[in-house]
Amino acid sequence: MKIHAYERIYLALCAVLIVLGVIAVGMSVFARGVHLPAPHGTILAAEAVKTAPFDNLGLTEVAPGEYQMVMLGQMWQWNPLKGENPNGKDITIPAGSTVTFTITSSDVVHGFMVRGTNINAMVIPGQITEVTYTFDKPGEYLVICHEYCGRFHHKMWGKVIVS
Amino acid sequence: MSSVPYTGSMTAPAPDKVAARANWREFPKEQIWPIGAQLGLGMVALGLGGLLGLLQALERVRPEIYENPATSKYLDYYQGLSLHGVLLALVFTFTFANSFLSLTTMKAFQRPMRSTLLLQGSFVLGALGVVLAGFALLTNRANVLYTMYAPMTAHVSFYLGATLLVVSTWLVSLNQVLTLRDWRKEHPGEPMPLLAFASIVSFLMWDLASIGIAVEVLGFLIPASVGIVNAVNPQLTRTLFWFTGHAIVYFWLLPAYVSWYLMMPKQVGGKIYSDSLTRIVFILFLLFSVPTGLHHQYTDPGIPIWLKTAHFFTTIVIAVPSLITAFSLMSALELAGRSHGGKGLFGWIPKLGWGNPSVVMQLLAMLTFILGGITGIINASYTVNSVVHNTAFIPGHFHITVGTAVAQTIMGVCFWLVPYLTGNKLWQPKLGVAAAWLYTIGVLIFARGQMWGGIDGMPRRSAMGAAQYQPQEWMLSNQLTAIGGVLMTIAGVIFVLMMLMTVLVKNRGVTEIPVAEAVIGPRANWSGLDKLGRWFILAFVLIVLAYGPTFWDLARNGGRATPVRMPQMGYMPLQMPANMGPVLFALYAVFAIAALVGLWKVLLGKPSEPA
Ligand code: HEM
Ligand SMILES: [Cu+2]
Numbered sequence: 001m002k003i004h005a006y007e008r009i010y011l012a013l014c015a016v017l018i019v020l021g022v023i024a025v026g027m028s029v030f031a032r033g034v035h036l037p038a039p040h041g042t043i044l045a046a047e048a049v050k051t052a053p054f055d056n057l058g059l060t061e062v063a064p065g066e067y068q069m070v071m072l073g074q075m076w077q078w079n080p081l082k083g084e085n086p087n088g089k090d091i092t093i094p095a096g097s098t099v100t101f102t103i104t105s106s107d108v109v110h111g112f113m114v115r116g117t118n119i120n121a122m123v124i125p126g127q128i129t130e131v132t133y134t135f136d137k138p139g140e141y142l143v144i145c146h147e148y149c150g151r152f153h154h155k156m157w158g159k160v161i162v163s
Numbered sequence: 164m165s166s167v168p169y170t171g172s173m174t175a176p177a178p179d180k181v182a183a184r185a186n187w188r189e190f191p192k193e194q195i196w197p198i199g200a201q202l203g204l205g206m207v208a209l210g211l212g213g214l215l216g217l218l219q220a221l222e223r224v225r226p227e228i229y230e231n232p233a234t235s236k237y238l239d240y241y242q243g244l245s246l247h248g249v250l251l252a253l254v255f256t257f258t259f260a261n262s263f264l265s266l267t268t269m270k271a272f273q274r275p276m277r278s279t280l281l282l283q284g285s286f287v288l289g290a291l292g293v294v295l296a297g298f299a300l301l302t303n304r305a306n307v308l309y310t311m312y313a314p315m316t317a318h319v320s321f322y323l324g325a326t327l328l329v330v331s332t333w334l335v336s337l338n339q340v341l342t343l344r345d346w347r348k349e350h351p352g353e354p355m356p357l358l359a360f361a362s363i364v365s366f367l368m369w370d371l372a373s374i375g376i377a378v379e380v381l382g383f384l385i386p387a388s389v390g391i392v393n394a395v396n397p398q399l400t401r402t403l404f405w406f407t408g409h410a411i412v413y414f415w416l417l418p419a420y421v422s423w424y425l426m427m428p429k430q431v432g433g434k435i436y437s438d439s440l441t442r443i444v445f446i447l448f449l450l451f452s453v454p455t456g457l458h459h460q461y462t463d464p465g466i467p468i469w470l471k472t473a474h475f476f477t478t479i480v481i482a483v484p485s486l487i488t489a490f491s492l493m494s495a496l497e498l499a500g501r502s503h504g505g506k507g508l509f510g511w512i513p514k515l516g517w518g519n520p521s522v523v524m525q526l527l528a529m530l531t532f533i534l535g536g537i538t539g540i541i542n543a544s545y546t547v548n549s550v551v552h553n554t555a556f557i558p559g560h561f562h563i564t565v566g567t568a569v570a571q572t573i574m575g576v577c578f579w580l581v582p583y584l585t586g587n588k589l590w591q592p593k594l595g596v597a598a599a600w601l602y603t604i605g606v607l608i609f610a611r612g613q614m615w616g617g618i619d620g621m622p623r624r625s626a627m628g629a630a631q632y633q634p635q636e637w638m639l640s641n642q643l644t645a646i647g648g649v650l651m652t653i654a655g656v657i658f659v660l661m662m663l664m665t666v667l668v669k670n671r672g673v674t675e676i677p678v679a680e681a682v683i684g685p686r687a688n689w690s691g692l693d694k695l696g697r698w699f700i701l702a703f704v705l706i707v708l709a710y711g712p713t714f715w716d717l718a719r720n721g722g723r724a725t726p727v728r729m730p731q732m733g734y735m736p737l738q739m740p741a742n743m744g745p746v747l748f749a750l751y752a753v754f755a756i757a758a759l760v761g762l763w764k765v766l767l768g769k770p771s772e773p774a
């Protein structure tokens with residue numbers, strides 16, 4: 001098959017571009033340790049509130065500087081975070097802490113995102129989502145629901161305060 | 164290399180002056196009206212959808228649009244967004260593909276479609292689908308967005324409407340294949356006209372792609388919405404949706420590629436760069452569009468890492484045909500510009516017909532699509548996806564792809580297609596040039612706003628103006644979104660007005676379908692490219708390889724059933740009569756019988772005759 005010289009050069013450049021892209025992505029995984037959410041077990045959504053660990057929502061220190069945050073995505077609260085819910089409570093952790101968020105949904109699909117970090121994971125009823133992140137910089141981190149979850153989806157948020 | 168001389172459509176008689184004057188009589192009237200009607204439906208969808216888009220863009224700076232007592236009774240942000248998504252991503256794109264690629268098939272084969280019934284049926288079912296889905300959407304019964312993620316559930320009429328819209332596309336595909344068979348009987352051993360090849364492959368790709376959403380809607384969502392089952396597995400239905408959901412973007416894009424590859428060169432006075440390369444590009448889309456869908460689920464908890472990785476690699480493969488396209492189109496344009504006296508490195512650019520509204524629309528669409536391709540590669544890049552997934556970056560990205568590259572190309576095509584169909588001259592062509600620039604400038608501002616916000620964590624699909632958590636830093640990106648949205652809407656209004664006036668104002672003139680010839684003709688020694696049946700089977704095998712393990716894994720540890728709910732009801736479970744089961748099955752049965760009878764008639768019908 002005859003291919004024009006310009007075309008061959010162009011295709012070669014494309015190949016180089018793609019290879020470089022794959023290398024960059026590979027480095028982000030293997031050198032920088034960025035990992036996508038992986039399966040962490042399943043759960044019966046209708047009974048999530050009664051099922052461990054979601055029967056005990058909130059922050060626990062599992063080791064010095066290491067926390068586990070158990071949360072439930074619900075229309076329309078990242079339970080137990082505050083957001084616009086008077087009974088909720090935002091969490092405070094010292095800078096440098098590593099937090100593992102363990103989340104599920106008891107109703108519809110939600111999306112878990114923390115602004116200014118690369119925390120970004122879907123929260124799907126029936127599935128358990130787990131993400132780990134080390135908060136090095138102090139500040140107020142906005143926790144947002146980024147998947148449409150009904151009429152007041154934009155009222156589903158909260159804060160992680162790193163002191 | 165040996166190449167045979169190529170004259171666009173191989174069997175085309177020289178266009179006869181008389182036939183050209185009454186050019187819509189080139190094909191039978193009863194086939195032209197459903198094509199026009201289908202296109203008209205798409206224009207209505209564009210007009211209404213665009214207005215809702217304007218409200219969404221303005222909401223960012225004026226939340227009271229939705230939040231004051233006078234309007235909040237009638238307007239809900241997410242209801243509007245559901246309408247916007249359905250009207251533009253489904254109705255507008257499907258109806259255009261149906262009408263445009265039916266006409267190109269007829270033009271390429273120089274004969275009417277095999278079945279007038281299928282052609283008219285496609286329009287009728289599409290229109291019925293719009294009515295059914297529209298009823299549910301307008302009455303607040305389907306605020307589920309066009310992605311319809313379970314366990315959120317809409318009124319059954321929404322799903323029935325969506326189903327009919329998809330069925331309307333299948334009818335076109337069937338009609339194309341039947342017409343191809345008629346043509347082949349009379350032209351044994353000849354390469355298929357390139358225009359027909361591209362039109363048919365686009366639909367074959369979509370036939371495979373739409374299996375996912377068909378199974379999701381017919382198998383899970385309709386039964387759930389009528390209360391036959393009261394729980395579904397959300398991870399499974401999401402996966403079925405994205406089986407279709409990535410490839411659907413190529414079903415939006417390929418009609419635009421048909422125009423860019425095969426018609427634009429003619430419109431700028433040039434030729435197609437290479438016939439075989441064009442065929443290879445379309446075959447690559449057929450093969451690799453579907454087995455990439457998991458790249459929309461990188462952040463899903465229920466999909467194993469190795470499968471996400473596998474789909475990352477197939478996604479890279481699907482970038483190749485688009486990269487080739489960038490080259491082929493540029494060279495076709497450059498050749499055309501040079502043949503009109505363009506000199507030097509860039510001297511060919513001004514020679515491309517910037518005064519022709521159809522050409523300007525599409526040139527700007529192509530330029531914008533470069534940014535669309537780049538942002539698409541960003542989205543697909545595995546870990547980088549975590550930065551942008553479900554943020555406003557994504558609407559930024561797809562308004563320059565489907566919202567511009569495709570939408571502007573459709574508008575550009577309509578600038579000759581509507582005159583062709585009506586026999587009227589285009590009303591005020593200069594306005595069309597203005598609309599093209601206005602829309603492109605608008606969308607670039609709009610997308611800049613959305614992407615900027617998205618990288619800083621602004622979520623998509625959110626009534627941003629009403630969100631109390633909104634930090635000060637997002638204000639500028641909201642303002643850009645609103646300003647861009649206003650410009651886009653003005654352009655859209657000009658376009659719809661032009662179409663309306665072209666139809667209404669009697670100003671007779673001849674318009675022909677632009678079909679370009681290739682510089683390098685089809686390869687005589689390799690007819691393998693035309694063996695569509697084999698490519699189709701190979702595509703199917705690739706899908707089984709990519710999705711077989713996914714569904715196998717989901718079946719084994721894919722999570723459990725979750726009760727379904729209506730979105731606007733909060734925690735309240737669905738309350739529907741449980742005895743709807745027989746009614747639903749009766750409905751399915753009626754549809755199935757009607758389909759079988761129709762098919763029977765079509766298959767036994769007379770073959771089409773050359774025009
Ligand atoms: C006047 C022109 C338009 C304006 C001002 C506009 C505005 C918007 C805005 C602001 C959103 C984001 C809503 C959000 O994330 O909360 C949106 C979403 C969307 N737009 Fe447009 N748009 C326009 C034209 C188009 C066109 C031509 C298409 C496609 C052909 C399109 C397809 C979509 C889709 C698919 C969504 C996503 C809906 C969803 O997330 O469910 N838009 N539009
Ligand atoms: Cu939400």
Ligand SMILES: [Cu+2]
Pocket residue numbers: 408409410412458459
């Ligand atoms: Cu995709």
